Amino acid sequence: xxxxxxxxxxxxxVRIETSLQTLLPAADVPxxxxxxxxxxxxxxxxxxxxxxxxxxxxxxxxxxxxxxTIAAAAVELIHAYSLVHDDLPCMDDDVLRRGKPTCxxxxxxxxxxxxGDSLQSLAFQLLAEYRLxxxxxMQLEMIRQLAQAAGSRGMAGGQAVDLASVGKTLSLPELExxxxxxxxxxxxxxxxxxxxxxxxxNENQLTSLDHFAKCIGLAFQVVDDVLDAEASTATLGKTxxxxxxxxxxxxxxxxxxSQARELAEELRRDAYQALEIFxxxxxxxxxxxxxxxxxEF
Amino acid sequence: xxxxxxxxxxxxxVRIETSLQTLLPAADVPxxxxxxxxxxxxxxxxxxxxxxxxxxxxxxxxxxxxxxTIAAAAVELIHAYSLVHDDLPCMDDDVLRRGKPTCxxxxxxxxxxxxGDSLQSLAFQLLAEYRLxxxxxMQLEMIRQLAQAAGSRGMAGGQAVDLASVGKTLSLPELExxxxxxxxxxxxxxxxxxxxxxxxxNENQLTSLDHFAKCIGLAFQVVDDVLDAEASTATLGKTxxxxxxxxxxxxxxxxxxSQARELAEELRRDAYQALEIFxxxxxxxxxxxxxxxxxEF
Numbered sequence: 001x002x003x004x005x006x007x008x009x010x011x012x013x014v015r016i017e018t019s020l021q022t023l024l025p026a027a028d029v030p031x032x033x034x035x036x037x038x039x040x041x042x043x044x045x046x047x048x049x050x051x052x053x054x055x056x057x058x059x060x061x062x063x064x065x066x067x068x069t070i071a072a073a074a075v076e077l078i079h080a081y082s083l084v085h086d087d088l089p090c091m092d093d094d095v096l097r098r099g100k101p102t103c104x105x106x107x108x109x110x111x112x113x114x115x116g117d118s119l120q121s122l123a124f125q126l127l128a129e130y131r132l133x134x135x136x137x138m139q140l141e142m143i144r145q146l147a148q149a150a151g152s153r154g155m156a157g158g159q160a161v162d163l164a165s166v167g168k169t170l171s172l173p174e175l176e177x178x179x180x181x182x183x184x185x186x187x188x189x190x191x192x193x194x195x196x197x198x199x200x201x202n203e204n205q206l207t208s209l210d211h212f213a214k215c216i217g218l219a220f221q222v223v224d225d226v227l228d229a230e231a232s233t234a235t236l237g238k239t240x241x242x243x244x245x246x247x248x249x250x251x252x253x254x255x256x257x258s259q260a261r262e263l264a265e266e267l268r269r270d271a272y273q274a275l276e277i278f279x280x281x282x283x284x285x286x287x288x289x290x291x292x293x294x295x296e297f
Numbered sequence: 298x299x300x301x302x303x304x305x306x307x308x309x310x311v312r313i314e315t316s317l318q319t320l321l322p323a324a325d326v327p328x329x330x331x332x333x334x335x336x337x338x339x340x341x342x343x344x345x346x347x348x349x350x351x352x353x354x355x356x357x358x359x360x361x362x363x364x365x366t367i368a369a370a371a372v373e374l375i376h377a378y379s380l381v382h383d384d385l386p387c388m389d390d391d392v393l394r395r396g397k398p399t400c401x402x403x404x405x406x407x408x409x410x411x412x413g414d415s416l417q418s419l420a421f422q423l424l425a426e427y428r429l430x431x432x433x434x435m436q437l438e439m440i441r442q443l444a445q446a447a448g449s450r451g452m453a454g455g456q457a458v459d460l461a462s463v464g465k466t467l468s469l470p471e472l473e474x475x476x477x478x479x480x481x482x483x484x485x486x487x488x489x490x491x492x493x494x495x496x497x498x499n500e501n502q503l504t505s506l507d508h509f510a511k512c513i514g515l516a517f518q519v520v521d522d523v524l525d526a527e528a529s530t531a532t533l534g535k536t537x538x539x540x541x542x543x544x545x546x547x548x549x550x551x552x553x554x555s556q557a558r559e560l561a562e563e564l565r566r567d568a569y570q571a572l573e574i575f576x577x578x579x580x581x582x583x584x585x586x587x588x589x590x591x592x593e594f
Contacts (some may be wrong), residue, residue: 025449030474034449034457085414090385090406109387110460113410114453117382117417121448124421128440136433143425143440151418152322152331156411160331163407177327 005287009052016051016076017043019069023126037107037115038122042080045098045237049220049292050075050187054194056284057209061198070130071142071193074123078150079186081119084112086159092242099237120150132197142193149189158182162248170249176218183224184217191216205277212274212285219267220292225250226260227297235297268293302584306349313348313373314340316366320423334404334412335419339377342395342534346517346589347372347484351491353581354506358495367427368439368490371420375447376483378416381409383456389539396534417447429494439490446486455479459545467546473515480521481514488513502574509571509582516564517589522547523557524594532594565590 020042025035051072058068087094087102088109095105104112127143148154158181165178191213195201201209225243229252233240243250251260271289275282317339322332348369355365384391384399385406392402401409424440445451455478462475488510492498498506522540526549530537540547548557568586572579 031457118449118453125444147422152415156415160328
């Protein structure tokens with residue numbers, strides 16, 4: 001079963017990588033340096049957790065895999081843009097990402113800024129350009145959800161709260177608010193956009209899927225906090241221990257490591273519960289949940 | 298006729314301002330500082346040239362004005378985001394915009410970065426959320442066009458070429474390539490998105506309108522170069538003489554002021570010619586052309 005999951009995940013990681021290679025502007029199309037920076041940022045790295053979630057949710061809803069690939073790519077482009085901007089000196093000021101120099105280190109700040117901006121545009125261009133569902137109206141709804149998840153009441157808003165929280169003591173609900181926005185919103189969008197490419201699920205099932213997505217979105221961040229505190233830079237491929245160094249409130253700083261791990265397990269149980277309605281058909285999503293909770297980088 | 302145009306323009310400027318006030322997240326919605334920065338950036342300033350073009354093109358195509366307002370707002374949000382990012386220290390490093398301190402001066406760099414990012418998301422959210430045409434498929438095409446105009450093969454790409462050209466001598470075609478992307482693409486999108494909200498024009502007419510949009514997009518930038526070289530900071534509401542100071546190639550540095558002005562007049566004639574197919578119904582677009590070419594700030 002685990003070997004089967006690894007095969008499944010690997011083949012989807014290859015598929016999304018191959019698609020992103022084609023969907024991104026070629027490096028020899030002007031402006032070359034900008035396109036090169038976009039490709040540097042997106043290609044050849046990352047666990048592709050959001051695309052994997054989109055693929056699994058798409059399979060649950062009997063979606064065409066070609067269509068899900070575009071939705072998954074759009075979500076991954078938004079994720080990639082957020083990493084480039086987060087790493088900039090005026091934000092987290094980080095030099096290492098996925099084991100490589102960050103974009104502004106490899107190129108320059110202006111190029112990194114424009115690469116991030118362009119990746120965001122490209123995400124929406126893909127969702128509008130390709131056919132993802134038979135209903136253009138549904139496709140507009142997908143664009144709306146991704147835009148909302150990315151914007152000031154989603155990811156970018158969570159990032160703003162994150163920056164403002166440096167050196168402060170947050171309550172657990174405040175921390176949760178921050179992470180639901182910063183990480184949770186886009187993970188939720190990944191699941192739902194993948195699912196929306198199909199048409200088999202009813203309203204009730206989509207609501208359960210959405211609840212599942214919220215649980216793992218938060219769980220992902222709890223585990224991220226634990227890993228930042230406990231893993232090494234070499235393992236993570238990005239600078240470890242940044243949260244403590246930057247005096248940022250995290251689940252570990254508030255709850256301690258062992259209680260944070262326990263919270264992750266609780267969220268895992270909640271996620272599993274949300275999947276009950278699907279019976280055996282949600283196997284991949286359960287495996288992905290375990291993958292997210294028990295990952296080591 | 299001119300008084301009539303001024304009344305028309307003023308009423309549309311009020312309309313777009315009022316709409317943007319409602320469409321932007323309220324300043325008391327968390328994260329408050331980010332939303333405040335977004336509102337600071339977008340509201341209370343600017344000539345609103347792109348919205349005016351959208352309104353005029355919408356009128357030409359008998360579009361519902363409510364619908365055009367959303368399209369116009371989306372284009373203006375993209376424009377506003379580009380200004381915030383362009384003003385950052387790693388880009389043009391400017392402190393004055395529309396007679397006020399730039400966003401990163403008034404707030405901070407991280408907030409300005411996130412405000413720009415969020416404005417871009419919001420633009421696409423609006424285009425997906427509101428009904429702009431009776432055809433959702435057409436609406437997807439509008440999103441595609443705006444995303445392309447904003448991205449690496451449009452505005453952001455032009456900005457990258459602009460940065461790379463500092464201190465270089467460009468040929469006139471190279472300069473044109475840069476400006477068609479940096480400014481022209483979004484102006485073209487403004488015209489076409491406004492028009493797409495209606496349904497009266499045929500393919501031929503839309504092609505002419507698109508050609509018109511290309512002409513004034515370039516003309517706008519030629520005049521911008523002349524004004525940067527000749528007008529005062531007080532008149533412009535932004536730092537004058539930046540191009541020469543930054544050693545940037547412009548139409549003035551390549552052609553000289555008087556030949557640049559002549560080029561603008563030539564483009565004005567081309568724009569008028571593209572409008573011939575519409576006869577008297579394109580009156581507003583002609584007035585707007587004159588407004589763009591003969592503006593003093």
